[in-house]
Amino acid sequence: MTGLLQNLIDGLGRGSIYALLALGVAVVFGIMHMLNFAHGELITIPGYLTYWAFNNGWTWWTVIPLIIISAVLSSLLIERVAFSRVRGATDFTMLLTSFGVHFIVSAGFLLYVSASVKPIPRPGWFANTVSVGSLNIEVFDLVVIGVTAVVLAGTTWLLQRTMFGLSLRAAASDFDTARLMGVKSDSVIRGAFALSGFLAGIAGVFWIMREGQVTPTAGINPMLQGVLAVLIGGLGSLRGAVLGGLVLGLAEVLLRSWLPLGIQNLTTGFVFLMIALLFIFRPGGLLSVPQVERV
Amino acid sequence: MFPSLRRDIGFPVIGSLVMFAVLFGGGMIYQTILGNGSAERLVTTMLIDAIIVIGIQIYIGNTGILSFGHIGFGAVAGYAFAVFAISPAEKLKRIPMAPFGLSDIQVDPAIAIVIAVLITLVFAFVVGIGLARSGAQSGSVAATVITLALLFVSHEVAKSWPELTGGNRGGISFAIGESLQSRWPVLVALFGALLVARLYGQSRSGRLAIAAREDNLAARAMGVNPIVQQMVALLLSVVIVSIGSALRVWQIGSILPDRFFFDYAMLTLVMLIVGGRNSVSGAVLGVGVMTAARELARRLGQDGFEAFGVGLDEAPLDWIFRENLNSIVLGVAMVAFMIWRPKGILEDWEFDRWLYEKFGRGNETKPERLSELETIPNAEFSASGISVSFGGFNALTEAGIKARGGEIVGIIGPNGAGKTTFVNVITGMVQPTAGEFSIGTADLTGKQSFELSRSGLVRTFQNLRLFGALTVRENVEISALVAQEHRSDRVLRDTDALIAEAGLWDHRDRRARELDYGNSRRLELARAAAMAPSFMLLDEPTSGMSDSESITMIEQVRHMAATVGAGVIVIDHDLGFITGISDRIYVFDQGQVIAQGTPAEVQANEIVQAAYLGTAAH
Structure with a gap:
């Protein structure tokens, strides 16, 4: 029982980060119908800035805003330089464009910074735990879960209660109609990328703390987890993205604790297998959005 | 071929x-x-x-x-x-x-x-x-x-x-x-x-x-x-x-x-x-x-x-x-x-x-004209008791039509009458809550769209859907390939001849996406005909056409259908076109069939006039 509870909290902590990443992917997908394979670069780029900042005597208190702001700016910059040029192109084109951006960024760091692993110091409280009864809970997990809850609540408010949120949801459900109704496509798309970057920035803070290092290919895993979570939850659903992230995190942690020792390092493989089974029985994901075929 | x-x-x-x-x-x-x-x-x-x-x-x-x-x-x-x-x-x-x-x-x-x-x-x-x-x-x-x-x-x-x-x-x-x-x-x-x-x-x-x-x-x-x-x-x-x-x-x-x-x-x-x-x-x-x-x-x-x-x-x-x-x-x-x-x-x-285009093809001569085929007398399309509800809304209530081989049957009705839903049902895109439809003795209810067309009910689309990167000829050949396998009991017409019949011979090697609107429509017709269908289902074939183009379309539809011996079920909101082309007409309104008969009968029907022209019936 204690073990299960421990795992649940662990899984929620992991899943919260995935949920933030997935929500960022889903917001952009909703508005552009582009699955952003470059989403992980919103962690790689701030990651290298973090490395640079620590070498110049910054502390976590100043680094955290740096990560978030640089993630937002990177998101906007990538949109401006690459994605704005393929707006309305085929899905195939947009998928490959985002994949290409991912590759350029990681190859750029490889080329002009270094191929080697750059260490980043973890905050002092990172490894602390608090005991509740027989439970040993990591402070890091609690912080992640708490912050994520606040950010998600804020995002919900933004989407439900503000004019920006309304135009974003309208554009996500029918872009052409929304434009006819006076939603400015440029600003709402940029807004979506800024929001996506902000969410990635929050996730990035935790991701960088947890990894304690950055490499040119650091963006691959967060990208993959975010994209998979979106698919698990149901492509096109924001709620589904959050749910998918949490489910993915829980599945990873629980599987790792249940699998026999010999094959524990195949956890990722088993997670993928479960996702495959999910797709076979529920192709649209957990909260599938009905796809209307227009004739 | x-x-x-x-x-x-x-x-x-x-x-x-x-x-x-x-x-x-x-x-x-x-x-x-x-x-x-x-x-x-x-x-x-x-x-x-x-x-x-x-x-x-x-x-x-x-x-x-x-x-x-x-x-x-x-x-x-x-x-x-x-x-x-x-x-x-x-x-x-x-x-x-x-x-x-x-x-x-x-x-x-x-x-x-x-x-x-x-x-x-x-x-x-x-x-x-x-x-x-x-x-x-x-x-x-x-x-x-x-x-x-x-x-x-x-x-x-x-x-x-x-x-x-x-x-x-x-x-x-x-x-x-x-x-x-x-x-x-x-x-x-x-x-x-x-x-x-x-x-x-x-x-x-x-x-x-x-x-x-x-x-x-x-x-x-x-x-x-x-x-x-x-x-x-x-x-x-x-x-x-x-x-x-x-x-x-x-x-x-x-x-x-x-x-x-x-x-x-x-x-x-x-x-x-x-x-x-x-x-x-x-x-x-x-x-x-x-x-x-x-x-x-x-x-x-x-x-x-x-x-x-x-x-x-x-x-x-x-x-x-x-x-x-x-x-x-x-x-x-x-x-x-x-x-x-x-x-x-x-x-x-x-x-x-x-x-091949450069050296392999040699001279091609325009194929001979095709004679019209005898229709198959026992082919009958029948849909009965079709009901569809979305949530609590009844889009169709017990609607049904019949069409005999070689006949041209029109379906008409104002917006929201349920025409599109009816088409979606008999093309396998919407499953009906009740009712069934068949060709001859073959029950088609619940079949997927590719099975329906193999069974002889072949459709065209309101908003053109051609295989854009393929040439005119390749578009028609796709249907012929399927027909060779699944419609071999019928007379399969030569694809080049069908292209000529549709008036597209000069365009045969152009890509479909380069065709103008009228030619695209004709290509859709030829593509459907090459399936050797028992019935062609035409979804708003004149949408986006002028009146004079619609009138030419009547002749083309009749001719293509006769060339492959198929019956036609045509849905349109253009009263002139439907009365001009149809042998019999079904009038839909509010999800039901409110009238049927020859064009003259339907035009004289007071309920139809009320529904269609908006005058009060009572």
């Missing part, structure tokens, strides 16, 4: 030979000029890359589904090959604990390749089922993520199963006595890959897959089951990719998880995209161009590089030209092509097709 020996077999063989000669010859020239070992290795690598890229082209090009997973399949094949081909003595050093008793086995490399292909095919089949379940079609996002996940799984398993794979560090050193010494296996495989890819592209399965790539919905309406064709393309492409991957392992002499991961997936994709993913010639060109570009970038990045006596070291731009420059070239090439030329250098251009 299909298959034409010259067009579909002869010229593809010649084309494959020429492409093979160009790629191999270019490589040999480069190798001879430089005359060193590294140039020789580069050329061999290029030839192997070409095999793998052509393999990927078979899937991506013909189905339009973006796949990262083929390199994952390559990893499976590469490891299978390595594990079977290495000597037990070598395995004792690398993977002494190999499961399934694999540590004692050694087979000839050629046999190991066959085993690798078979093992990979099993994986591909399972993945193919998953892709089909996810609703994979051209540009499908979910399918692409599945293939991406596949790439990661193969990498992850390779890394974390060292007993079988040697893990991340050691890898499997491929000391089977020698690594690939002779180029012969590569050359044979490359020519084979070219041949298979081109013959497949011209084959029945390839053409149907391409039709589904161009328009999934329209392909299904023409009796194509895209899932089957996608699976064929996947398995075929995986065979080629597996052979290429095994050769790649053989040539390098070892295998590591990272050799078949992101970077290689990216390299092969960029090669395909740059050249033009929809054509095999494009794949070959892309391999050549990107190999040259990367080699150039690599040399520029090396210190001490000089060309024509000018060096880049210490030059102002030297900071750009650093080691690993060739990796960023890939990303830049991909994004640049996506922005400025998303379909690649060659787009749809195919060498052997061009050759």
Whole structure:
């Protein structure tokens, strides 16, 4: 029982980060119908800035805003330089464009910074735990879960209660109609990328703390987890993205604790297998959005 | 007609030979000029890359589904090959604990390749089922993520199963006595890959897959089951990719998880995209161009590089030209092509097709006119008691129509009358809550759209849905291919003659997307007629047409239907058109059939006038 509870909290902590990443992917997908394979670069780029900042005597208190702001700016910059040029192109084109951006960024760091692993110091409280009864809970997990809850609540408010949120949801459900109704496509798309970057920035803070290092290919895993979570939850659903992230995190942690020792390092493989089974029985994901075929 | 020996077999063989000669010859020239070992290795690598890229082209090009997973399949094949081909003595050093008793086995490399292909095919089949379940079609996002996940799984398993794979560090050193010494296996495989890819592209399965790539919905309406064709393309492409991957392992002499991961997936994709993913010639060109570009970038990045006596070291731009420059070239090439030329250098251009157009075709004479066919008297379309409700809203209540063979039946009604819902039901896109429909004795209720058209109910679309990248002739031939298999009990008319009957003879080799509106409509009609339908279902055939065009359309519809002996069910809101064309008319309003009869009867009907003209009936 204690073990299960421990795992649940662990899984929620992991899943919260995935949920933030997935929500960022889903917001952009909703508005552009582009699955952003470059989403992980919103962690790689701030990651290298973090490395640079620590070498110049910054502390976590100043680094955290740096990560978030640089993630937002990177998101906007990538949109401006690459994605704005393929707006309305085929899905195939947009998928490959985002994949290409991912590759350029990681190859750029490889080329002009270094191929080697750059260490980043973890905050002092990172490894602390608090005991509740027989439970040993990591402070890091609690912080992640708490912050994520606040950010998600804020995002919900933004989407439900503000004019920006309304135009974003309208554009996500029918872009052409929304434009006819006076939603400015440029600003709402940029807004979506800024929001996506902000969410990635929050996730990035935790991701960088947890990894304690950055490499040119650091963006691959967060990208993959975010994209998979979106698919698990149901492509096109924001709620589904959050749910998918949490489910993915829980599945990873629980599987790792249940699998026999010999094959524990195949956890990722088993997670993928479960996702495959999910797709076979529920192709649209957990909260599938009905796809209307227009004739 | 299909298959034409010259067009579909002869010229593809010649084309494959020429492409093979160009790629191999270019490589040999480069190798001879430089005359060193590294140039020789580069050329061999290029030839192997070409095999793998052509393999990927078979899937991506013909189905339009973006796949990262083929390199994952390559990893499976590469490891299978390595594990079977290495000597037990070598395995004792690398993977002494190999499961399934694999540590004692050694087979000839050629046999190991066959085993690798078979093992990979099993994986591909399972993945193919998953892709089909996810609703994979051209540009499908979910399918692409599945293939991406596949790439990661193969990498992850390779890394974390060292007993079988040697893990991340050691890898499997491929000391089977020698690594690939002779180029012969590569050359044979490359020519084979070219041949298979081109013959497949011209084959029945390839053409149907391409039709589904161009328009999934329209392909299904023409009796194509895209899932089957996608699976064929996947398995075929995986065979080629597996052979290429095994050769790649053989040539390098070892295998590591990272050799078949992101970077290689990216390299092969960029090669395909740059050249033009929809054509095999494009794949070959892309391999050549990107190999040259990367080699150039690599040399520029090396210190001490000089060309024509000018060096880049210490030059102002030297900071750009650093080691690993060739990796960023890939990303830049991909994004640049996506922005400025998303379909690649060659787009749809195919060498052997061009050759055929230029030299192979000879003079064509316009076919003789076709006589009209006797209609089949016992064919009767009947729909009865069809009800559909969305939530609490009853879109259709107990609606039904009957149409006899050779008859033209019109369905008309104001907006919201339920016409579209009715069409959606009898084309298999909406399942009715109650009711059934049939042709003759064959019950069609609940059938999928491709089954309906195979049963003889073939539709056209309100908003044109042609296979845009295919020529007029190829569009009609798609239907004929399906008809040959599923409508063989009917008289199948010659496709060229049908094209002539539709007034499209002069446009026969133009791509469908280049046609004007009227010709596009006529092509849809010809395409439907080539299915040898019992009934043609025309969904608003005059939408977007002027009155005079509508009147010409009446004659064309009558003529095309009579040419293939089909009945017609036509839905339109244009009263003049419907009364002009129909033998009998059904009037829909508020989800029900409110009247039926000859045009004159219906026009005189007061309820109809009320519903249609909006005057109060009471």
